Amino acid sequence: MITEKVETLDGWYCLHLVFRMDWAAWQKESAETKQAMFNELSELLTDWQEVEKSQKGSHYLWNITGHKGDFGFMLLRPELKELNIAENVWHTLAIYQYLTPVYSYVSVIELGTYSGMPKTETAWARTNKNLYPELPKEDYICFYPMNKVRSGEVNWYTLSYEKRRELMKEHGLIGRKYAGEIRQFITGSIGFDDHEWGVTLFAEDPLEFKKIIYEMRFSEASSVYSDFPYFMVGTSLNTTQQLQTYLGLL
Numbered sequence: 001m002i003t004e005k006v007e008t009l010d011g012w013y014c015l016h017l018v019f020r021m022d023w024a025a026w027q028k029e030s031a032e033t034k035q036a037m038f039n040e041l042s043e044l045l046t047d048w049q050e051v052e053k054s055q056k057g058s059h060y061l062w063n064i065t066g067h068k069g070d071f072g073f074m075l076l077r078p079e080l081k082e083l084n085i086a087e088n089v090w091h092t093l094a095i096y097q098y099l100t101p102v103y104s105y106v107s108v109i110e111l112g113t114y115s116g117m118p119k120t121e122t123a124w125a126r127t128n129k130n131l132y133p134e135l136p137k138e139d140y141i142c143f144y145p146m147n148k149v150r151s152g153e154v155n156w157y158t159l160s161y162e163k164r165r166e167l168m169k170e171h172g173l174i175g176r177k178y179a180g181e182i183r184q185f186i187t188g189s190i191g192f193d194d195h196e197w198g199v200t201l202f203a204e205d206p207l208e209f210k211k212i213i214y215e216m217r218f219s220e221a222s223s224v225y226s227d228f229p230y231f232m233v234g235t236s237l238n239t240t241q242q243l244q245t246y247l248g249l250l
Contacts, residue, residue, distance in 0.1 A: 017075070171216065
């Protein structure tokens with residue numbers, strides 16, 4: 001039996017990339033050398049800021065908390081090949097010799113249509129703002145991949161369209177309670193990466209991540225039909241001062 005799929009609206013392509021920093025080697029460099037490498041990095045970030053101002057992409061830099069990495073970024077671009085170009089530019093930076101890629105996630109911003117397609121000009125404007133966003137620069141970020149369960153009798157993809165719509169509505173009502181506290185971006189990764197979706201949250205208070213994820217665990221869409229392999233959390237490096245402090249230049 002083939003069940004009815006949900007249509008999706010797809011926006012900008014997304015790359016999460018995480019590096020390990022060779023701090024021992026970095027500390028051996030002179031202050032002048034480190035400053036020169038920082039200046040080169042700043043030029044690239046200035047280019048990224050210009051892309052963001054022209055509404056042709058967006059980015060967020062972060063310091064990963066814990067052992068899963070040191071430094072990372074989330075990057076949005078209109079085409080997948082533009083993510084490749086941006087990633088390759090990193091390979092040319094002098095500071096790259098101290099960075100080892102340890103994690104990546106490729107996806108595309110996605111909006112489901114269980115609640116229906118936008119029907120008004122205002123609704124489409126709101127939808128497009130979510131499909132082609134300027135990423136917030138809040139102090140904290142949380143990223144995690146997720147999958148819908150397909151195991152024996154418990155299989156999201158064999159549920160009827162009506163049942164899935166009901167469960168997603170319930171799930172969404174919980175998320176709306178955190179509007180103003182959390183910005184959320186769902187990115188689809190079926191065919192692009194090892195999991196089915198990526199979820200990226202931004203907030204000024206990291207406890208909001210714990211609260212929303214815990215509360216959502218009690219909705220059937222999560223408690224029965226969702227799997228969350230791991231989580232990554234960290235802090236913003238989106239100002240010059242934050243980045244200089246991180247690299248020990250202040």
